[in-house]
Amino acid sequence: MHIVADENIPLLGAFVEGLGTVERANGRRLTRSQLMNADALLVRSVTSVNESLLAGTPVRFVGTATIGTDHVDIPWLERQGIAFASAPGCNASSVVQYVLGVISLYLRRCQREGFEGLTVGVVGAGNVGGALVGRLQALGARVRVSDPPRQSAGAGLPFASLEQVLACDVVSLHTPLTTTGECPTHHLLNSDRLASLGPNQLLINSGRGAVIDNRALLARLGGTQSPTVALDVWEHEPEPLTELLDHCWLATPHIAGYSLEGKCRGTEMVARALHLWLGRQLPLTTEELLPEPPVTAMAFAPDIEPVEAVHRALMACYDPRDDDARLRRAVDQASAGGLALGQAFDGLRRNYPVRREPGSLKIQSTPGSDGGRLLAAAGFQIS
Ligand SMILES: NC(=O)c1ccc[n+]([C@@H]2O[C@H](COP(=O)([O-])OP(=O)(O)OC[C@H]3O[C@@H](n4cnc5c(N)ncnc54)[C@H](O)[C@@H]3O)[C@@H](O)[C@H]2O)c1
Numbered sequence: 001m002h003i004v005a006d007e008n009i010p011l012l013g014a015f016v017e018g019l020g021t022v023e024r025a026n027g028r029r030l031t032r033s034q035l036m037n038a039d040a041l042l043v044r045s046v047t048s049v050n051e052s053l054l055a056g057t058p059v060r061f062v063g064t065a066t067i068g069t070d071h072v073d074i075p076w077l078e079r080q081g082i083a084f085a086s087a088p089g090c091n092a093s094s095v096v097q098y099v100l101g102v103i104s105l106y107l108r109r110c111q112r113e114g115f116e117g118l119t120v121g122v123v124g125a126g127n128v129g130g131a132l133v134g135r136l137q138a139l140g141a142r143v144r145v146s147d148p149p150r151q152s153a154g155a156g157l158p159f160a161s162l163e164q165v166l167a168c169d170v171v172s173l174h175t176p177l178t179t180t181g182e183c184p185t186h187h188l189l190n191s192d193r194l195a196s197l198g199p200n201q202l203l204i205n206s207g208r209g210a211v212i213d214n215r216a217l218l219a220r221l222g223g224t225q226s227p228t229v230a231l232d233v234w235e236h237e238p239e240p241l242t243e244l245l246d247h248c249w250l251a252t253p254h255i256a257g258y259s260l261e262g263k264c265r266g267t268e269m270v271a272r273a274l275h276l277w278l279g280r281q282l283p284l285t286t287e288e289l290l291p292e293p294p295v296t297a298m299a300f301a302p303d304i305e306p307v308e309a310v311h312r313a314l315m316a317c318y319d320p321r322d323d324d325a326r327l328r329r330a331v332d333q334a335s336a337g338g339l340a341l342g343q344a345f346d347g348l349r350r351n352y353p354v355r356r357e358p359g360s361l362k363i364q365s366t367p368g369s370d371g372g373r374l375l376a377a378a379g380f381q382i383s
């Protein structure tokens with residue numbers, strides 16, 4: 001079998017060893033002519049997989065090592081009898097890590113003590129949003145959830161209206177990007193809904209860029225009454241509106257899901273699906289292949305405030321300001337005549353530094369039992 005795979009799928013060699021030949025390609029620039037000998041295609045979110053890419057090729061299996069599937073024309077694949085697999089939930093913990101890090105930084109910015117009493121609105125309560133709700137509640141936040149498809153399906157959470165969710169101190173978006181169906185999310189946050197957000201609110205988007213009308217958001221920001229905004233995803237990636245970036249408090253290049261664990265689990269899940277499709281069993285797991293993290297343990301003095309310990313542990317594992325600084329530097333260099341903006345944005349993603357999830361860090365001595373409880377709530381191992 002011949003597999004064509006995006007060059008940004010880590011550990012693929014180990015996971016598909018023995019299945020055939022693997023050819024790596026730039027996912028953003030992949031063309032049909034590169035697939036004329038391919039039996040299987042493994043992509044990430046930057047490749048539009050549809051009739052114009054695949055018609056006339058021998059590809060019979062498509063896998064995307066991502067949670068999102070809006071780049072794949074799944075109905076067309078089904079009509080052609082082409083097998084398809086994605087990686088639901090693979091990087092959910094990574095996105096939750098990003099969101100908790102952003103909120104923790106915001107709490108300091110507003111001089112608030114910890115998550116206790118903060119209201120957080122979560123839009124979309126699937127793999128990512130559902131995990132986030134659990135962590136936030138365990139940290140003491142009051143959470144409101146909007147998820148009309150789940151609510152109609154009778155899921156157990158207490159649901160709120162989108163308007164109620166948009167009135168929370170923090171609003172975090174976790175829906176897929178959809179343009180059809182009963183609850184399409186394209187421009188769900190339009191100018192009217194953005195107008196309802198005020199200066200004491202934080203809006204986070206780590207779902208898909210076009211869930212917010214980016215031009216309307218740009219028009220909303222700038223004055224003293226603007227909400228604070230953290231964007232990880234952008235309309236028209238890899239070329240975000242650079243003026244919008246200037247008005248964002250935190251701006252990152254679609255890396256919320258880029259923990260090493262998250263990316264490798266995505267590889268494992270599509271490789272497992274490919275093995276199953278071939279009638280085989282995948283003999284490896286991500287856990288067997290992950291290297292030892294650079295930092296494995298952390299200890300706190302007994303007199304440190306528990307909320308301070310949570311903040312320090314979150315930042316020791318991952319500080320979103322580092323990615324914000326990298327993106328702004330790359331955009332400045334691009335506008336000064338270096339690389340094109342899209343190349344700079346994609347370059348940051350391709351060469352992303354190793355980042356590990358809270359579950360990789362063991363807290364050896366906790367500041368009292370409350371500290372231990374809160375650190376466990378944030379996802380750390382407690383020894
Ligand atoms: N920034 C990143 O790196 C990153 C990483 C992972 C996922 N994502 C994005 O996040 C999205 C969510 O991931 P997930 O794993 O939780 O997906 P999921 O499919 O498990 O959950 C999505 C939830 O959104 C709900 N939903 C759909 N339409 C809605 C609407 N109009 N209003 C409110 N809720 C709605 C669904 O009912 C579902 O419960 C993905 O589709 C992907 O686009 C981004």
Ligand SMILES: O=C(O)[C@H](O)[C@H](O)COP(=O)(O)O
Nearest residue numbers: 044045046066067068257258
């Ligand atoms: O949908 C997902 O899983 C995430 O958005 C993922 O992190 C996207 O990463 P990419 O495929 O663009 O490298």
